[in-house]
Amino acid sequence: MRLSQVIECLKDSGEMDSFTIDPEIAGIEMDSRNVGKGSLFVAIKGFQADGHSFIGQAVQNGAAAVIGEEDLQLDIPYIRVADSRTSLGKLASCFYGHPSKKHKIVGITGTNGKTTTSYILKHILETAGRTCSLLGTVSNVINNEVYKPTNTTPDALQIQKMLSESNDEFVVMEISSHALEQSRTEGLEIDYGLFTNLAHDHLDYHKNMDTYFNDKKKIFSLLKDEGKAIVNLYNSWGEKMAEELKKDKIMLIMLGDENCCSIENVDMNGKTVFTLRIKEKNYNIQFSLPGYHNIYNAAMAFLTGMDMGLKPEVMIKALASFPGIPGRFETITHPNGAKFIVDYAHTKDAFEYCLETAKQQGAERIFHIYGFRGGRDQSKREEMIKVSAKYSTQFYLTVDDLNDEKEEDMINDLKDLNERFGSGKGQVIYDRTLAIKKAWQQAKKGDWVFITGKGPESYKNRFELPTASDLETLKFLQESDRKLGVV
Structure with missing residues (x-):
């Protein structure tokens, strides 16, 4: 040009x-x-x-x-x-020739659930025989080629370039509040905007929850003329979002609205089973991931597929066979039967989702390993420790990804918060791999051990065990036990 x-x-x-x-x-x-x-x-x-x-x-x-x-x-x-x-x-x-127009584009925002919902929807579309690109936190997938992302949402230039290169019919993308506030989505047009939930996070950047909410709401300014919003009402911020979108006369599908779509007959005793009621018709669904939060994610994806015209029986089959996501409720079983779960959870609400799921699934004891990213929203740390102390038998606070925060300051903060809010259940262990090793050695059959905050991400610090991520550490311990003949 x-x-x-x-x-x-x-x-x-x-x-x-x-x-x-x-x-x-x-x-x-x-x-x-x-x-x-x-x-x-x-x-x-x-x-x-x-x-x-x-x-x-x-x-x-x-x-x-x-x-x-x-x-x-x-x-x-x-x-x-x-x-x-x-x-x-x-x-x-x-x-790049206005590439938004050549795809059906789904944008997903919310504090928790963006990644899981995007992967579920991609799996549903591909099970239905459609092609789908994915732009998000874990990976970018375009024309079946996988690329490592630098941000949850790329910059405006990258977005348009990737959309132009994609030959896939659908594009599912995570859209962060940072991207919306920083105009990284300028020039993007979407067919569906999904709002999963809002929880205390990123207030070092957004300053308060109202500003955070308003930045999330900007996703709906990207809707095409016939675009639709899909909002989860099983969250007070979702209710507020729906009310505001009604005033803006945006076409709206509401999960949790009894006149539209609701979740019923939930059974998480073993397999996750629930009924999704859509306009007086029931769809009985078995989902491969546990927890109410994952039921919400699955339901949001199902509603989106339904509006796209996908066959319900195909979507039900897809949800039952969903393979999961790297670093999202990824489970490794200890030789003695204890469950170790790696998850990206890094907010109070996400902690509750994970730890409550363990209770619902009959965990005898719950251990929790996590830490805080340096230079980020410190106001949420107290809430996170309180939730961990409420549900856990014991938890370990570790250090990694300090950014610009001094190591000494982080350790002192961990000790202070643990002393004030840990209810005597917490212990500060600087080395994350040694914290995982300690939990591995003390876990028994019936125990659930959560290692949260990093998901598939690599460690920023060097630790004693020769591993680069939480999952690698678990596999290292598993292999060590195998070599020693531990059963």
Whole structure:
């Protein structure tokens, strides 16, 4: 596309200095290191660096034109805009031919359940013979190729590029509140917006729950003209979201509305079985993952598939055969029969989902291993420890992923919180692998041991055991026992 077409994409977003040249634009970049001959460089004021400081480097690397927010004079065309972030999304969508229009796109937001719901829906679609791309926390999957993600939701440029490269009919993507607030979804259009729930998290960024809620609500501004919202009412914030969407006259499907769709006859004694009642018709479902939270996730995916026109019997079959997700309620069985579960849970609500599930499944004792990420929302730490102390027989607080927080400060905080809110059940063990090893050695048949907060992620610290993740640590201990002949 030519520069004049770029200006047309932006419409009233800015003004261009008067240049007679109209260069061909070979690509769009927001990182000056990636700029080549003919690139359009978009200077964004980031949280770590200001892209305007790298305009000179972009020009040296061959940029054909620059977009930014400051009043500058350059030897190449420069377009000044009010907001470079929103301009980037509009430009990227235009440059790649508005790829949202060639897919059916499902965007999923909420504090908990985004990843699980997205994987369930992808499995349902593929069981029904449809093709589906996935963009999310664990992996990006496009045309059956798997790529490691850098964020839960990519930046606006990456989103449009991946949508253009995808030949899949459907795209299911997790959309974080950070992405919505930072305009990373600008230029994206979705057919379905799903809201799973809201819980205390990320308040170091959003400051308070109302702001967090309003940032989540922005997902529904991305809906296409005939797009629909699907909201989980089994959560007070879901009820509030539904009320606001009704005022905005957005087409709405509500899980938990007795006149529409409700969950009934739940049985988690062994297998997870429940009835999903949709407009006076019952669908009896057996799901492969335990816990009420996973029932909500499965029901949200089922409702989405139903509105897409998928056959209920196919979706029921898919839910019964769902293989699970790396780092989401992933279970390894101890030689003596104790269950060890690796999960990404890192909020009070997510802790309750996991630990309550163990109680419902008849756990004799519950052990819990977790820690806190440094430099993140410290206000939720007290709540997390209180929940762990309420449900656990014993819990271990560990250290990993300190970010910019000092190790000494983290350890002191763990000790202080444990002393005040741990009810005498907690112990601080710096080395996460040794905490897991201790639980492995003391667990007995009938015990459930939860290792939460990291899921499939690799450790940031070096620990005593030669392992790089929670799952690796469990497999290492399992193999060690096998070699020693422990049964």
